[in-house]
Amino acid sequence: MKKTWLWAVLPLVALVTSIIIFLSTNPLSPLGISAPPLENLTIERTVLGDRAISLLVRAEGSEPMQIAQVQVDGSYWTFTQKPPGALPRLSTAWIDLPYPWVEGETHHLNLITNTGVGFEHTIDVAVATPQFSLSRLWGFTLLGLYVGVVPVGLGMLFYPSLKTLGGEGMKFILALTLGMLAFLLLDTLEEGLKLANSAANAFAGSILVWAIAAISFLTILTIGRSRGKAPEGQSLSTYLSFSIGIHNLGEGLAIGTAFAVGEAALGSLLVVGFTLHNLTEGIGIAAPLVKSKPTFITFLGLTALAGLPAVLGTWLGVFAFSPHWAAIFMGIGVGAILQVIVEVGSYLARTASKIGGTWLSKISLAGFSAGLIVMYGTALLVNF
Amino acid sequence: MTFDVSRRSLLGMGLLGGGNILGKFLPSKALAQNPKQHDNHFTSSAVHGGSTTVGDVDNDRNGFNPRDILTDWDGGKVSQLPNGQTLREYDIAVEEREIEIAPGVFYPAWTYNGRVPGSTIRVTEGDRVKINFRNKSLHPHTIHFHGIHSARQDGVPGTLEAMPGEEVVYEFDAKPFGCHLYHCHSAPFKRHLHKGLYGAFIIDPDPKRHPEAEQQARSRLLGSSENKQWQEFLMVMNAFDTNFDEENEFYAVNTIPHEFMKRPLRIERDRPVRVYLINVTEFDPVNSFHLHGNFFDYYDSGTTLTPTLRTIDTVMQCQGQRGILEFSFKEHAPGQYMFHAHQSEFLELGWMSAFEVVA
Numbered sequence: 001m002k003k004t005w006l007w008a009v010l011p012l013v014a015l016v017t018s019i020i021i022f023l024s025t026n027p028l029s030p031l032g033i034s035a036p037p038l039e040n041l042t043i044e045r046t047v048l049g050d051r052a053i054s055l056l057v058r059a060e061g062s063e064p065m066q067i068a069q070v071q072v073d074g075s076y077w078t079f080t081q082k083p084p085g086a087l088p089r090l091s092t093a094w095i096d097l098p099y100p101w102v103e104g105e106t107h108h109l110n111l112i113t114n115t116g117v118g119f120e121h122t123i124d125v126a127v128a129t130p131q132f133s134l135s136r137l138w139g140f141t142l143l144g145l146y147v148g149v150v151p152v153g154l155g156m157l158f159y160p161s162l163k164t165l166g167g168e169g170m171k172f173i174l175a176l177t178l179g180m181l182a183f184l185l186l187d188t189l190e191e192g193l194k195l196a197n198s199a200a201n202a203f204a205g206s207i208l209v210w211a212i213a214a215i216s217f218l219t220i221l222t223i224g225r226s227r228g229k230a231p232e233g234q235s236l237s238t239y240l241s242f243s244i245g246i247h248n249l250g251e252g253l254a255i256g257t258a259f260a261v262g263e264a265a266l267g268s269l270l271v272v273g274f275t276l277h278n279l280t281e282g283i284g285i286a287a288p289l290v291k292s293k294p295t296f297i298t299f300l301g302l303t304a305l306a307g308l309p310a311v312l313g314t315w316l317g318v319f320a321f322s323p324h325w326a327a328i329f330m331g332i333g334v335g336a337i338l339q340v341i342v343e344v345g346s347y348l349a350r351t352a353s354k355i356g357g358t359w360l361s362k363i364s365l366a367g368f369s370a371g372l373i374v375m376y377g378t379a380l381l382v383n384f
Numbered sequence: 385m386t387f388d389v390s391r392r393s394l395l396g397m398g399l400l401g402g403g404n405i406l407g408k409f410l411p412s413k414a415l416a417q418n419p420k421q422h423d424n425h426f427t428s429s430a431v432h433g434g435s436t437t438v439g440d441v442d443n444d445r446n447g448f449n450p451r452d453i454l455t456d457w458d459g460g461k462v463s464q465l466p467n468g469q470t471l472r473e474y475d476i477a478v479e480e481r482e483i484e485i486a487p488g489v490f491y492p493a494w495t496y497n498g499r500v501p502g503s504t505i506r507v508t509e510g511d512r513v514k515i516n517f518r519n520k521s522l523h524p525h526t527i528h529f530h531g532i533h534s535a536r537q538d539g540v541p542g543t544l545e546a547m548p549g550e551e552v553v554y555e556f557d558a559k560p561f562g563c564h565l566y567h568c569h570s571a572p573f574k575r576h577l578h579k580g581l582y583g584a585f586i587i588d589p590d591p592k593r594h595p596e597a598e599q600q601a602r603s604r605l606l607g608s609s610e611n612k613q614w615q616e617f618l619m620v621m622n623a624f625d626t627n628f629d630e631e632n633e634f635y636a637v638n639t640i641p642h643e644f645m646k647r648p649l650r651i652e653r654d655r656p657v658r659v660y661l662i663n664v665t666e667f668d669p670v671n672s673f674h675l676h677g678n679f680f681d682y683y684d685s686g687t688t689l690t691p692t693l694r695t696i697d698t699v700m701q702c703q704g705q706r707g708i709l710e711f712s713f714k715e716h717a718p719g720q721y722m723f724h725a726h727q728s729e730f731l732e733l734g735w736m737s738a739f740e741v742v743a
Contacts, residue, residue: 066488071733074733076437076438076642076732079438113489118626
């Protein structure tokens with residue numbers, strides 16, 4: 001017993017020792033490595049205030065980095081840095097520039113470090129960053145409700161007509177849900193990877209998204225099947241709501257950031273598009289409930305679970321946004337959607353076998369394709 | 385010629401977007417009549433409405449000061465040759481060293497005698513000039529003088545080129561009089577020059593040889609009583625490409641951006657001003673000098689005693705071109721008068737300065 005403990009601890013001790021030896025003896029010196037430090041800088045947030053530009057930067061140098069000068073539109077400009085001084089690896093600082101930016105125009109910034117390397121950042125369309133206020137918060141809340149809660153709720157209204165469907169009709173609806181989920185999976189994954197790309201390199205964003213997706217998929221799958229059988233009825237609907245909710249958080253983030261950086265010129269088209277786009281989600285969530293007798297509260301809860309994250313997303317997107325956290329959320333979303341794909345798929349297979357068929361049929365193919373096509377078609381309205 | 389769009393489009397942007405703002409600042413800031421500002425204190429009123437580099441360069445660590453370079457003429461070690469000719473001897477060594485070329489920005493420079501620009505060699509027409517040139521660096525280097533000399537003294541690859549650790553001697557008579565320069569001519573030429581291997585080479589006219597314009601010649605001759613009336617400054621227009629993309633990040637006179645904007649150059653109103661202006665800027669076709677509220681006479685290359693251009697307020701020079709500017713603020717109210725490149729791009733990247741005219 002004692003010996004096995006020893007064999008667990010010994011490798012760790014050896015590891016620490018070898019690292020200490022490496023750092024103290026510097027075996028790289030005969031290789032002549034005395035290169036300048038590697039530097040990288042990620043601009044995580046851009047805030048345009050009253051005749052002022054503020055940037056949240058994250059340093060990713062092999063050594064602490066020093067921002068020496070800042071150019072705005074090719075002109076060196078006064079700036080203050082909070083906190084001041086050198087920026088150790090992965091630390092952040094705010095750069096505040098009292099610059100009279102011009103509404104609706106493009107501005108180019110260039111941050112010059114002490115080694116003379118420049119890191120460029122472009123503000124494509126300069127609009128004032130929404131400052132936090134209750135009226136603004138309410139405005140974005142309404143937007144989130146329109147995009148998330150309303151369409152899911154409207155989709156739920158199909159419930160009574162879903163109850164009248166026979167087995168074949170149910171197969172169609174479940175396959176439709178699968179098609180919709182497949183679309184959401186790709187959409188969420190793409191969004192997550194895009195966010196990961198704009199995050200600091202050190203976070204290895206894309207791997208992070210995949211890894212988080214795998215872990216969240218297995219975790220939710222394990223929880224869902226902890227009673228020894230696949231979730232059905234209300235619990236399956238709950239998982240559907242949860243996963244769609246995280247996806248809608250991502251949609252909210254996208255809308256919020258678009259407003260924050262002045263790209264949401266689509267306005268009403270955007271809202272109408274999302275409403276149509278997310279209607280299918282409501283149908284999908286309601287489908288597993290056909291066999292049970294859900295209360296009104298159940299529908300309300302499921303709608304909230306799927307829709308309210310969109311509100312949260314708009315808030316985060318507008319007022320506090322950092323790409324790596326958003327990427328992590330999207331990773332969780334990918335795993336969650338994958339889990340409901342598995343569970344809705346197995347539910348479809350069980351439904352099919354009850355009525356004496358297999359999961360693969362013309363009906364389910366038609367439903368799956370319809371789900372994908374409807375989602376893609378309505379996405380045309382909201383891709384910006 | 386291909387231009388990096390992101391940088392070049394700034395010019396247009398700056399003119400469209402910044403023009404308005406610039407206009408707002410110019411009358412109030414640049415023409416501010418504030419004779420009380422005698423301290424060389426960095427106040428925000430002295431800079432161009434927020435358009436400035438932040439902080440200050442440590443001149444002591446650099447071992448040279450752009451303000452000193454304005455006036456530190458180096459006459460060399462003086463002796464007489466048997467034929468009566470004056471011999472001026474200089475020791476110049478190439479050193480590779482990191483210098484702070486803008487506040488907080490460090491650049492791996494190649495230098496003559498540890499400074500950029502190198503020593504200002506100032507001699508008189510007809511003097512014998514001898515340069516003991518030592519190369520203490522890891523690359524071959526030369527000194528190529530702009531002047532009249534034999535091919536054997538030209539300081540180009542293969543001709544008096546000092547290999548690492550070597551020493552060579554250049555020797556020639558100083559002619560023609562004027563405002564000239566010297567620089568390294570080793571290959572690759574662009575990099576050798578851009579990294580800091582350049583300096584001023586001024587040949588004062590010998591009044592005895594110019595009876596037709598003796599007064600003007602005497603006024604240029606360093607040390608003469610006429611010359612003492614003048615306020616003379618050396619300004620080498622240079623720039624640095626700190627990220628090696630063949631686009632300059634910093635522009636200045638005498639290396640340090642905004643130095644004379646943060647602490648304007650004091651001149652006495654009643655004494656005339658003479659500027660020895662040299663352009664060594666790499667990567668840009670031309671550089672220029674524009675004076676606010678005043679006009680000057682210009683002597684291209686300084687090789688004449690009468691102006692080659694009269695009453696202008698802006699002069700343009702290509703790389704290696706140089707000249708002498710003469711002007712006076714005698715009739716002016718005291719105050720700050722800007723001078724800068726009239727390429728907005730260079731101005732906003734550091735080549736922006738001001739005279740503080742005091743009565």
